[in-house]
Amino acid sequence: MKFIHTADWHLGKLVQGVYMTEDQRYVLRQLVETVERERPDAVVIAGDLYDRAIPPTDAVDLLDELFEKIVIELNTPLLAISGNHDSPDRLDFATGIMEARGLHLVGQLKPTFKPVVLRDEHGEVHFHLVPYADPAQVRYTFGDEEIRSHDDAMKAIVTTIQQSKDPAARHVFVGHAFVTPGARPEDNTSQSERPLSIGGAEYVHSEYFKAFHYTALGHLHQAHHVSDETIRYSGSPLKYSISEETHRKGFLVVEIDGAGTVNVDKRELIPLRDMRRVIAPIEEIEQHAVCEDYVFVTLLNDNPVLFPMEKVRAVYPNALHVERKVTVSVGEAAEGTGENTTRREADPVGLFAAFYQEVKGIPLSDDKHKLFAEAYSDVLREEGGAV
Numbered sequence: 001m002k003f004i005h006t007a008d009w010h011l012g013k014l015v016q017g018v019y020m021t022e023d024q025r026y027v028l029r030q031l032v033e034t035v036e037r038e039r040p041d042a043v044v045i046a047g048d049l050y051d052r053a054i055p056p057t058d059a060v061d062l063l064d065e066l067f068e069k070i071v072i073e074l075n076t077p078l079l080a081i082s083g084n085h086d087s088p089d090r091l092d093f094a095t096g097i098m099e100a101r102g103l104h105l106v107g108q109l110k111p112t113f114k115p116v117v118l119r120d121e122h123g124e125v126h127f128h129l130v131p132y133a134d135p136a137q138v139r140y141t142f143g144d145e146e147i148r149s150h151d152d153a154m155k156a157i158v159t160t161i162q163q164s165k166d167p168a169a170r171h172v173f174v175g176h177a178f179v180t181p182g183a184r185p186e187d188n189t190s191q192s193e194r195p196l197s198i199g200g201a202e203y204v205h206s207e208y209f210k211a212f213h214y215t216a217l218g219h220l221h222q223a224h225h226v227s228d229e230t231i232r233y234s235g236s237p238l239k240y241s242i243s244e245e246t247h248r249k250g251f252l253v254v255e256i257d258g259a260g261t262v263n264v265d266k267r268e269l270i271p272l273r274d275m276r277r278v279i280a281p282i283e284e285i286e287q288h289a290v291c292e293d294y295v296f297v298t299l300l301n302d303n304p305v306l307f308p309m310e311k312v313r314a315v316y317p318n319a320l321h322v323e324r325k326v327t328v329s330v331g332e333a334a335e336g337t338g339e340n341t342t343r344r345e346a347d348p349v350g351l352f353a354a355f356y357q358e359v360k361g362i363p364l365s366d367d368k369h370k371l372f373a374e375a376y377s378d379v380l381r382e383e384g385g386a387v
Contacts, residue, residue, distance in 0.1 A: 006251040007046035007218030008236035012059030016320035026272040046218030047083025047176030077102040081131040083176040109133040122258030124169040132176040239275040
């Protein structure tokens, strides 16, 4: 069985006010060309097809264009789930009709799981499509009041799947979560990934997925494996923030033999425009060759530069941000370490604590810290289905 694992397309994405649709079409056509050339048994998208619950028309048109090419023209089954950026209800529309043509979309979490069954010369491969759902949704769906964290939720989901799993088949889990070894914090995220929760409650233990031959994950934008080579994030197809500058974007080609042994081949995508930093004085930048890349410019000039964006865009017409090299001390946001960071990089709770200290002149109490954290978590949960 050979399939493509991709995720986090984020169609309709805005970066610094610029829609990325043209760039997304450019790289995703490369993925489609791979499907046309290599004829895999399926394409798997592990969540976040769109960047928001109500995407712009251009994003919907692009998804329709890509799905029609893969499913109808190339006759390749496509299996996809909703992520925390998608609208589960919208992705669930007309799924029964589309399954007959090979398009399997799962938006809403259900109390029972029916795998998508594909076959090769060695027998059946069961794809378990598990859409993103926050702990409150899983608690309600399963009627289990003990489910409080994302880890609790995933454990309950995997346990349910295990109860009806066919031991004779090979099994692929498709999910959208923040999976780490031991459900502990890991520095695998970027600024373009919306937190699923705060205070450590978003992490999921990787051990739950060892019962599957392969686990195709979405949510984290950097391609990597977790604990085991068979538990993998494909990463996003494009850089969606400057924090992803060093990422090598692409998708994974996965092959599972008759014994369940997995081989993974990462394929890189060539972007229409790169996203990178440029750090130099304005006089040096003005000598650069004209370049279409998306750049975040840090000027090293000691004195203010008159009309900096206009000067930068004369060389880099798609420049997204220009700043002088100035650090902002966040104080309490750095947990008392004395580290300097920018406001954009600070933890939201820590940043609020620093703001409170600055305005009130006293530290944020533990009770108020907890209250803000809970309120912020509620906002994140609402945004997951309504942004």
